[in-house]
Amino acid sequence: MPSTQQVTHDERPADAAPPVRERRRWGRFALRYLALFLATGFGMVVFGGALRVALAVAGVPAVRPPGPALLEMGATMALGAAAWMYARRYRGALVLEMGAAILAPAVVTALLVWVGAMSPGTAMLVEHVAMFALMLAAMLYRRDEYTGAGQPRAGGRRRVRATVGRALVVLLASFLVPAAVYAVGSTSYERSRYAQPEPSPAADAALAAVPPAHDPGKPTAVVVVGNGGTNVSDALVPYDVLASTGAFNVYTVAPERRPLPLLGGLDLVPDLTFAQLQERLGGAAPAVTVVPEMPESSSDPAVVGWLRGTASRGLVLGVCTGARLLAEAGLLDGHAATSHWYRIGGLAQRFPNVRWEQGARYVDEGNVITTGGLLSSVDGSLRVIERLVGRDAAAAADAAVGWRQYSPGVAAALPVAKLSPENAVTHLLSIGFRANATTLGVVLTNGVGELELAAAFGPYGEVKSARTLAITADGRAVRSRHGLTFVPRADLSALGRVSRVLVPGAAAAASPDPAVAAAARVPVEYLHTRPGFAFDASLQDMARTMDLPTARWAAKILEYPAAKIDFSGPSWPSGPIQSVLLLGLTGATAAALGLTFLGRRARTRN
Numbered sequence: 285m286p287s288t289q290q291v292t293h294d295e296r297p298a299d300a301a302p303p304v305r306e307r308r309r310w311g312r313f314a315l316r317y318l319a320l321f322l323a324t325g326f327g328m329v330v331f332g333g334a335l336r337v338a339l340a341v342a343g344v345p346a347v348r349p350p351g352p353a354l355l356e357m358g359a360t361m362a363l364g365a366a367a368w369m370y371a372r373r374y375r376g377a378l379v380l381e382m383g384a385a386i387l388a389p390a391v392v393t394a395l396l397v398w399v400g401a402m403s404p405g406t407a408m409l410v411e412h413v414a415m416f417a418l419m420l421a422a423m424l425y426r427r428d429e430y431t432g433a434g435q436p437r438a439g440g441r442r443r444v445r446a447t448v449g450r451a452l453v454v455l456l457a458s459f460l461v462p463a464a465v466y467a468v469g470s471t472s473y474e475r476s477r478y479a480q481p482e483p484s485p486a487a488d489a490a491l492a493a494v495p496p497a498h499d500p501g502k503p504t505a506v507v508v509v510g511n512g513g514t515n516v517s518d519a520l521v522p523y524d525v526l527a528s529t530g531a532f533n534v535y536t537v538a539p540e541r542r543p544l545p546l547l548g549g550l551d552l553v554p555d556l557t558f559a560q561l562q563e564r565l566g567g568a569a570p571a572v573t574v575v576p577e578m579p580e581s582s583s584d585p586a587v588v589g590w591l592r593g594t595a596s597r598g599l600v601l602g603v604c605t606g607a608r609l610l611a612e613a614g615l616l617d618g619h620a621a622t623s624h625w626y627r628i629g630g631l632a633q634r635f636p637n638v639r640w641e642q643g644a645r646y647v648d649e650g651n652v653i654t655t656g657g658l659l660s661s662v663d664g665s666l667r668v669i670e671r672l673v674g675r676d677a678a679a680a681a682d683a684a685v686g687w688r689q690y691s692p693g694v695a696a697a698l699p700v701a702k703l704s705p706e707n708a709v710t711h712l713l714s715i716g717f718r719a720n721a722t723t724l725g726v727v728l729t730n731g732v733g734e735l736e737l738a739a740a741f742g743p744y745g746e747v748k749s750a751r752t753l754a755i756t757a758d759g760r761a762v763r764s765r766h767g768l769t770f771v772p773r774a775d776l777s778a779l780g781r782v783s784r785v786l787v788p789g790a791a792a793a794a795s796p797d798p799a800v801a802a803a804a805r806v807p808v809e810y811l812h813t814r815p816g817f818a819f820d821a822s823l824q825d826m827a828r829t830m831d832l833p834t835a836r837w838a839a840k841i842l843e844y845p846a847a848k849i850d851f852s853g854p855s856w857p858s859g860p861i862q863s864v865l866l867l868g869l870t871g872a873t874a875a876a877l878g879l880t881f882l883g884r885r886a887r888t889r890n
Contacts, residue, residue, distance in 0.1 A: 309431035316430050317423060320365050321416070324386065327364015328357060335360065350404035351394040351721050352859055354411055355866035358390025361415070378429060380877050385422045389414035391870050398469055398720050398863075400751075403781055454875045461871030462864045466716030473719045473748055478513030478579050481551045486771050487543045490761035493769040495535060495555035498564055502533050503571035503672055506561065508595075509538040509546075509554050510578035510587050516546035517658045517742035517842070518576030518603040520768075524734035525665035527766040528684045531673045532572070536768060537561050539586040543771045548741035548752040550726075553761070553769040558590050569597035572668055574661075575606035577624075588613050601668055602654040603661040610652065611635040619649040624657030625701045626841070644695040645843075656698050657843045658746070659819065662687045663696055685735055686817035701840055710833040713860035715748040718830075722750040725782035727757070727800055728772055732789035733765045739818035740788035740811060743826055743838040753778060757799055776803040784829065786811055788818075820849055827853035 335356065362383040369379045393411040396402035402410070423430045481487060498504075507523045508514075519536070527534045538544055538554040546552055556564065573595035578584070591600070592613040602610045607623040608631060610616050620639040623631055632640040641647055645663040646655040655664035662685065670678040675692050682690035689696060726740045744750040756762055759775030776799060779785055785808045787793070787800065793810035801808050811821040819842065827835035831854040839849065 313423065313427065313431045317420065319368060320382070320419060320423075323364045323368035324361035324415075325364070327360045327362070327367065331363045332356065332360040350397045350407065351717070352862040352866055353404075354390050354394040354397065354407060355870065356862070358387045358411065358415070359866065359869065362386040365419075374429070377880060378426060380880050381422050381426070382419065383873070384877050385418035386415050387870065387873065388418065395465065395468075398465060398717070399472055400720050400723075453879065454872045457871035457875035458868040459871070461874070462716075462867040465863075465867055466712070469717065469720045470715045470748075473715055473751070476549070476751060477547055477745060477748075478545050479549065480545060481543045481549075481771065481773060484771070486760050487551070487553075490543065490553045490769050490771045491541065493553060493761070493763070496533070496767045498533050502531060504565060505532040505534050505572035505574065505668075506537045506556075506570045507534070507574040507576065508587060508591075509536050509544050509552060509576075510584045511539055511544060512581070512584060513545045513547065513579050514552075515577040515604065515658075515742075516548055516550055516745065517738045518606060518661060519546060519552075519574075520734040520738040521659065522574045522576075522601065522603060522661045522665040523768070524738075524766065525662055525681055525685055526572070526574075526669065527734070529669055529673060529677050529681050531669070531677060534766065535561065539584060539590075546741070548745035549773055550737065550741050550752070550754050551771040551773065553771060555768075558586070558594070562594070569594050571672065572599050572601060574601045574603060574665075575609050576603050576661075577605040578609065580608065591615065596651070598651075599668065599672070600652045601661075601664050602652065603664060604655065604657045605631070607631065607654045608634075610654070611638055615652055616654070619652060620647050621649070621652070621654040622647045622656055623654060625843075626657070626703070642700045643698060645691075645698045646695045648695070657841065658742070659842045659844045660698065663689070663691070666690050667695070686815065686820075688817075698843065701843075706833055707837050707840065710837045710857060711747060713857050713864070714834060717860035717863040718857070719748050719750055721783075723782045724750050724752045725755050725774075725779050725785045725804075726752050727755050727776075727779075727785065727787045727792075727797075728762045728770055729756075729787070729789055729792045729797070730762045731765055731791050732762070733818065734768060735818045736788040736790070736812055737764065737770070739822040740786050743819065743822045743842065746841045747834060747838045749826070749830060749834050749838075750783070753782060755779065757797060776800065779804040782806070784809060786825070788812060790815070819844060823849050824851065827851040829853070831855065831857045833857060 365382050365386055366379050369382060389411045393402065393407035397404055397407045505526045507519050509519060523534060523536065526532050535555040536552065537556050537558060539558060541554050541557045543551040543553050561570070575591065578587070588609055591609060596615055600610065600615060604624045605627045607616065607621055611631065616635065616638040618637060620641050622628065622641050622644065625642060628640055628642060645660040646653055646667055648667060653664050653667055655661050666678045666682055669681055670692065679690055682688060724744060741752050744752055753774055754770065754772045755774045755776065755778055756772040757776055759772060761769050761771045763769055780803070784806055785800065785804045787808060787810045790812045793813045796810065809825065811825065812818060823835050823839055826838055832851055834857060835851055835853065
């Protein structure tokens with residue numbers, strides 16, 4: 285009978301056990317990936333909660349811009365994963381690699397949000413998907429470390445080499461990352477301030493708008509608009525003040541008749557070209573020419589030439605740094621003049637033949653009146669009305685626009701302002717770390733006041749705290765209270781991608797459009813629900829939704845007495861400050877990771 289041979293455990297084929305061991309190894313891998321997933325959630329809840337409590341104790345509001353929120357989430361999730369790995373005695377190099385895998389998507393998506401290339405909702409989704417994918421990739425790259433049985437053994441205590449060189453590298457990186465973000469953000473925002481409008485059917489249709497009718501019995505006042513752009517407050521505030529009297533033919537004029545950008549992306553179709561104005565007036569100069577600020581980078585020789593050859597034959601009102609154009613035209617040589625407090629020093633160096641003065645809201649030199657900054661144009665416009673129509677008309681215009689600071693016959697005093705440290709820090713934080721992440725959708729309606737429009741765009745653009753997007757219900761142009769034509773850059777479908785929605789105008793507030801609320805994904809703010817000067821509501825909104833330093837800085841730039849406004853809001857710009865701190869932390873962390881990697885490679889080679 286043939287003998288049977290029993291196969292013992294030791295005599296099994298050598299490849300029978302490895303599949304079982306492999307399944308166990310990958311099972312441990314999966315469990316550790318799940319543990320890391322839970323650890324990131326733990327970090328977000330525990331460390332993130334602790335951070336928010338600490339900020340609340342320090343008086344920092346809980347509302348954060350999308351960029352800092354993404355960085356905060358990435359940092360706290362990385363801390364949670366690091367804590368678990370430290371407890372499990374993983375090597376320091378693995379902890380740093382996993383931290384980088386978690387933090388890198390947060391940094392990239394935050395940068396994309398800051399420059400306006402990605403919406404906050406999309407960034408949140410992309411950040412999470414990329415993070416968990418990179419975590420898996422990091423584990424697969426070190427799979428032997430994550431699939432081994434038992435506790436991973438530490439590779440020995442890391443020797444701390446706190447040399448001056450390493451410390452300087454980490455410190456420098458903590459400054460370089462915020463500096464790079466500032467450079468990108470500020471450059472992007474500056475380019476957007478007077479960005480030219482794109483061709484559109486709405487723009488083509490707006491060119492058919494008919495300018496206001498001409499009354500030969502009234503003096504003509506014109507507001508000059510440059511091809512390269514014009515300050516929105518400098519142009520629209522004097523226009524509204526002069527038009528409110530009903531005593532003038534008031535037009536906007538430009539070298540060309542096409543949609544031209546005002547500060548913040550409000551596109552205006554001028555009523556007339558210089559040539560059309562000359563034809564309408566029979567070759568005569570307008571009685572009054574208002575010259576607003578225009579960006580120096582796009583200075584238009586046609587404007588300077590027209591001021592010298594035509595406007596100089598009438599009364600000229602130079603508003604804010606519109607005085608620069610008057611000086612270039614030679615209209616201020618040998619005369620006293622004023623300008624915005626922030627720019628007057630530079631003007632004095634460039635134009636030494638002008639006697640530059642400060643301390644008053646306007647300087648009247650006969651045929652030329654120059655004003656201080658921005659809202660000082662109200663006083664300059666009232667002076668024009670006073671001279672050409674009378675004090676009663678000036679007082680009525682003052683009451684009509686809600687300024688209520690008319691000083692008959694003499695320029696009101698204007699305290700000489702200087703840039704304070706708070707102003708400088710607030711300005712840098714806004715343009716570098718807030719403006720590109722904050723877009724205000726401004727809904728234009730027919731019949732809106734020109735001053736109300738300026739109040740919705742001007743303050744945010746002046747202190748560079750937000751982008752503004754002009755929107756109409758149907759994407760078509762609107763006509764303002766006194767007949768100006770404005771072309772939007774979007775219709776209501778754009779409300780889904782803005783940070784907030786503002787609707788200027790008392791008429792719009794009295795009769796809200798339900799389509800606006802239906803299209804918006806954020807609350808709709810009607811700015812002018814109460815009577816008063818139009819800029820009051822904007823500055824109060826800025827204080828409430830941003831912070832008090834930004835609102836005070838805007839009032840100072842606008843030359844509006846902040847003491848007249850009841851400000852309430854956060855006491856400091858916490859969102860941008862958090863951004864800077866988190867970016868600095870990111871730079872320091874990246875430098876530390878890089879130094880660790882380089883040190884490890886050097887040790888491996890040795």
